[in-house]
Amino acid sequence: MVRVQDIASESKDTIPDEFVRLESEQPAATTVRGVTLEVPVIDVSDQDVDKVRKLIVAASKEWGMYQIVNHGIPPPLIAELQSVGRQFFELPQVEKEAYAKPAGAKSVEGYGTFLQKEVAGKKGWVDHLFHKVWPPSAINYRFWPRNPPSYRAVNEEYTKQLHGVVNKLYDSLSLGLGLKAGELREALGGDELVYLMKINYYPPCPRPDLALGVVAHTDMSSLTILVPNDVQGLQACRDGQWYDVKYIPNALVIHIGDQMEQIVSNGIYKSVLHRTTVNKDKTRMSWPVFLEPPADHVVGPHPKLVGDKNPAKYKTKKFGDYCYCKLNKIPQ
Numbered sequence: 038m039v040r041v042q043d044i045a046s047e048s049k050d051t052i053p054d055e056f057v058r059l060e061s062e063q064p065a066a067t068t069v070r071g072v073t074l075e076v077p078v079i080d081v082s083d084q085d086v087d088k089v090r091k092l093i094v095a096a097s098k099e100w101g102m103y104q105i106v107n108h109g110i111p112p113p114l115i116a117e118l119q120s121v122g123r124q125f126f127e128l129p130q131v132e133k134e135a136y137a138k139p140a141g142a143k144s145v146e147g148y149g150t151f152l153q154k155e156v157a158g159k160k161g162w163v164d165h166l167f168h169k170v171w172p173p174s175a176i177n178y179r180f181w182p183r184n185p186p187s188y189r190a191v192n193e194e195y196t197k198q199l200h201g202v203v204n205k206l207y208d209s210l211s212l213g214l215g216l217k218a219g220e221l222r223e224a225l226g227g228d229e230l231v232y233l234m235k236i237n238y239y240p241p242c243p244r245p246d247l248a249l250g251v252v253a254h255t256d257m258s259s260l261t262i263l264v265p266n267d268v269q270g271l272q273a274c275r276d277g278q279w280y281d282v283k284y285i286p287n288a289l290v291i292h293i294g295d296q297m298e299q300i301v302s303n304g305i306y307k308s309v310l311h312r313t314t315v316n317k318d319k320t321r322m323s324w325p326v327f328l329e330p331p332a333d334h335v336v337g338p339h340p341k342l343v344g345d346k347n348p349a350k351y352k353t354k355k356f357g358d359y360c361y362c363k364l365n366k367i368p369q
């Protein structure tokens with residue numbers, strides 16, 4: 038299997054054709070320059086909890102994306118998470134291939150390239166590693182790197198610290214819909230809610246004007262909590278235009294995903310359309326954790342949010358079926 042990392046190391050001035058995006062997608066032609074999109078930045082340590090909740094709810098309705106600062110996850114832990122992930126991707130290719138997603142596997146877990154079936158056979162300039170980090174019953178350590186040796190301890194500690202942030206966000210979003218604090222989390226899987234870690238590795242690209250990392254998409258998750266490195270690359274779509282999202286050291290980027298928008302909130306919250314660009318000289322990396330219902334968990338508009346005046350706008354179905362349709366571009 039050829040990885041983008043290999044292609045990048047052999048590409049000096051040009052890139053293979055399959056990485057040249059259609060003109061309608063090329064970042065140079067489609068990015069609004071001179072403007073960094075000011076997605077809301079929310080200080081979640083503010084003692085005024087009502088104010089914080091209202092900011093989270095408003096940002097989830099209007100933007101579907103925001104950054105949270107002073108979230109309580111120690112910056113040295115975030116730096117360690119980045120360091121162990123980077124060390125994995127810097128291992129010799131043969132070592133990384135030991136973690137490759139097995140051919141034909143149903144789960145996305147493992148080291149891989151080219152996840153999506155793309156328009157016109159185009160490819161994204163990115164390799165990735167997926168593995169579940171929570172709940173313990175869902176973890177398959179076969180996909181957790183054993184090298185560097187601290188990889189597991191660091192990821193376990195990050196996951197432990199993430200619970201507080203996750204619960205705070207779900208509770209705020211639940212109250213924002215007029216539900217009780219725990220109800221939204223319960224509707225999305227409760228204690229079985231899956232935390233799926235992904236590491237994106239975007240090697241330097243000689244033609245960042247023509248290529249994309251991850252193509253435009255909304256996440257299938259309910260929420261995504263993302264740590265980027267300091268190389269600019271995340272873009273959000275707002276009113277049909279693409280904008281760079283400002284990098285803020287140690288902030289967590291929050292995306293509202295499809296399960297939150299379409300399913301549980303019946304369209305009240307908005308999932309964000311986003312994509313990533315790549316850099317000519319630097320490696321960009323990111324660590325999204327997708328918060329997903331278990332595959333056989335049935336998700337639909339929350340019964341308390343639908344009625345005669347508010348008919349359900351989305352079908353109720355198993356999360357696994359939702360993903361199958363989305364990945365294979367079958368109408369939901």
Ligand SMILES: O=C(O)CCC(=O)C(=O)O
Pocket residue numbers: 235237251256263265270271311312313322323325
């Ligand atoms: O790298 C990023 O900042 C975003 C990654 C992303 O959207 C994804 O992996 O689905």
